[in-house]
Amino acid sequence: MEQYLNENVKNIQISGIRKFFNMVSGIEGMISLTIGQPDFPTPDHIKKAGMNAIQENFTVYTHNAGYLPLRQAISHYVHKKYNLTYSPESEIIVTIGASEAIDVALRTVLCTGDEVILPGPVYPGYEPIIRMCQGVPVFADTRDNQFKLTKDVLEKYVTANTKCVILPYPSNPTGVSLTEDELKEIALFLKDKPIFVIADEIYSELLYDRPHASIGRFLREQTIVINGLSKSHSMTGWRIGFLMAPENIAQHLLKVHQYNVSCASSISQMAALEAYTNGEEDSAAMREEYKKRRAYVYERLESFGLEVVRPDGAFYFFVKIPDAIKLDSFDFCLQLAREQKVALVPGSAFSHYGEGYFRLSYAASMKELEEGLNRLENFLKSKHIL
Numbered sequence: 001m002e003q004y005l006n007e008n009v010k011n012i013q014i015s016g017i018r019k020f021f022n023m024v025s026g027i028e029g030m031i032s033l034t035i036g037q038p039d040f041p042t043p044d045h046i047k048k049a050g051m052n053a054i055q056e057n058f059t060v061y062t063h064n065a066g067y068l069p070l071r072q073a074i075s076h077y078v079h080k081k082y083n084l085t086y087s088p089e090s091e092i093i094v095t096i097g098a099s100e101a102i103d104v105a106l107r108t109v110l111c112t113g114d115e116v117i118l119p120g121p122v123y124p125g126y127e128p129i130i131r132m133c134q135g136v137p138v139f140a141d142t143r144d145n146q147f148k149l150t151k152d153v154l155e156k157y158v159t160a161n162t163k164c165v166i167l168p169y170p171s172n173p174t175g176v177s178l179t180e181d182e183l184k185e186i187a188l189f190l191k192d193k194p195i196f197v198i199a200d201e202i203y204s205e206l207l208y209d210r211p212h213a214s215i216g217r218f219l220r221e222q223t224i225v226i227n228g229l230s231k232s233h234s235m236t237g238w239r240i241g242f243l244m245a246p247e248n249i250a251q252h253l254l255k256v257h258q259y260n261v262s263c264a265s266s267i268s269q270m271a272a273l274e275a276y277t278n279g280e281e282d283s284a285a286m287r288e289e290y291k292k293r294r295a296y297v298y299e300r301l302e303s304f305g306l307e308v309v310r311p312d313g314a315f316y317f318f319v320k321i322p323d324a325i326k327l328d329s330f331d332f333c334l335q336l337a338r339e340q341k342v343a344l345v346p347g348s349a350f351s352h353y354g355e356g357y358f359r360l361s362y363a364a365s366m367k368e369l370e371e372g373l374n375r376l377e378n379f380l381k382s383k384h385i386l
Contacts, residue, residue: 015125017036020330020343024334027338031371033364034343034344036172045279046271048274050238062263064257066264077280084216091244092244095241097239098228101228106198108253109224110130111163114133115136116163116165117165118166118351119149120354122139123172123200124350126166127351148178150185151189154186154189165197167197172314173354175309176312190222191222201225203314206283220246226243228241238271240269290363294315297369300377305322316361321347330346336379340376340378341375342376
């Protein structure tokens with residue numbers, strides 16, 4: 001019966017990140033610097049709120065858009081943090097993680113043949129959804145622009161078929177972000193064009209040297225903002241994200257969300273309420289630790305003579321493989337894993353513009369980072385790079 005399945009589904013591939021992780025995870029003694037998951041536990045007060053929700057039988061459906069007190073808390077949080085103003089009653093939808101939010105946003109926006117501009121290299125979770133919506137992913141080459149999809153790069157890729165631009169900043173896999181001025185330039189360029197912006201801001205609390213800025217401030221009527229708790233509060237398994245958009249857009253996002261999942265987990269929503277009410281600064285200590293790790297990893301990579309853009313946020317480095325190593329990114333990472341037992345993600349997982357690079361996640365202990373980088377150094381020495 002496989003031949004009768006949806007061709008759009010049959011033609012997509014499992015994430016290159018997961019594919020490589022699964023290949024090397026069974027190797028004994030492996031140090032994995034692959035998966036983008038915080039290595040901190042969920043804060044205790046949030047876990048207690050989840051347990052209390054179970055004990056108090058808060059285990060039923062909520063409003064499709066989410067528990068109203070949670071939406072109110074999110075509205076307050078984003079206004080205080082990012083100066084964004086969205087009505088909790090009609091412009092905020094609680095989703096099952098940012099992943100569902102991405103799916104809902106793209107399925108609401110796209111029609112057959114619509115083009116979606118993404119910065120290349122980019123997180124691999126967007127392209128399959130675009131293709132399943134019969135849209136056309138258009139990867140903008142950002143490699144010579146510090147991995148930034150700025151207005152000057154963007155305008156080269158806009159056509160009459162462009163329906164949407166995805167701005168995933170801070171970025172996975174590069175860790176770079178856009179400044180307020182860069183976002184204003186994009187907003188001015190796109191204003192009044194029939195083009196949506198999907199701003200995936202899941203790493204917004206992990207920006208190290210300046211406050212996060214959202215294009216939702218400058219292009220509100222055309223923007224769908226995505227965020228959530230996975231990275232900021234180390235709540236990946238709780239699966240709470242959210243969408244924000246003007247009411248005339250949000251009412252249609254809600255329909256897709258409703259028929260997809262009905263609502264997010266009520267238990268997780270109560271934990272999220274605690275996070276957004278009493279955990280506004282929970283990410284601060286994590287952010288400071290990541291900042292220390294970033295400094296250490298950057299110093300080591302520089303000492304190896306590797307070409308790397310210093311990241312603004314998230315917890316990744318996207319590193320160029322030396323030209324003298326005549327291996328593509330997948331074979332480079334596979335050989336490194338087999339010979340030195342340290343796992344990195346091949347850059348090819350992040351579109352064809354990621355080929356020739358690898359991603360290193362520093363969401364790992366300092367001890368693991370030190371040993372992992374020692375093993376990378378040994379590998380480079382074995383290839384006569386150092």
